Amino acid sequence: MRPMLRDGRWIVRRHIRAAPEAVWALLTDLAAWPRWGPTVRGATIDGGRVAEGARGTVTTAVGVPLPFVITDVEPGRRWSWAVAGVPATAHGVDPAAAGCIAWMSAPLWAPAYLPVLGIALARIEAMAAPS
Template sequence: MALDIGGNSVSLERTPDGRRLVVRRDVTAPVDAVWQVLTDTDCWPDWGPSVTAVETDSRYISAGSTGRVRVAGAVWLSFDVTACAPYRWTWDVARLPATGHFAEERSGGSVVGFEIPPLATGYAPVCARACQRIATIATRRNE
């Protein structure tokens, strides 16, 4: 059963990493535009409500990318991208499994979403806000 929270669908689902709370949002932009926003570290502070800065060697992430993110404007946390294939990537933050990120093709556009580990379900409103911001950025870039 999915709940609607501010235009985002939220449901408990089985993902490649096990059961996760999944937050997703329809986007009018193509899946490649959404994917570019998700993987472009220069954009992370624009769409990630908790991310204020990113340091990494490569602007676009891939499997094995490492770096650090500044959260809450003050704390730097290391990250490791554990998997990155077209339209889905996962990472560990401070050596802990964190959110999965994905984009899906859909008729008339795409979907953006996050997979939240069970112990971090309180992060769902943050991910919902991120989905909204990603949709806006990807749609503007595609116009």
């Protein structure tokens, strides 16, 4: 994992040998978030799906529930959120040869979170493209 800095955000990327649609499904399936997100125990969202303006609650790995709002969505490509009123991570997938590039970004002030994003991407790869 080699983080990049772009547009004032840290980005980590991973090539995954799976269809972009399969990775997108994992990125937007709240039931899957605890399986790939090391800091997530569970989540609920109004309307049941990731959509711009949707509000919900994410429960951290230590059991603390935090409110969130989905701030931006490009269906099939990327989504971002604010957690407890703070701009947080963005999640995305881009088509690539032999699969896709999955990526996550963190705000400039949160480089310590990059290893967590790397773990999440590795887990998504294991879920989407099992060996």
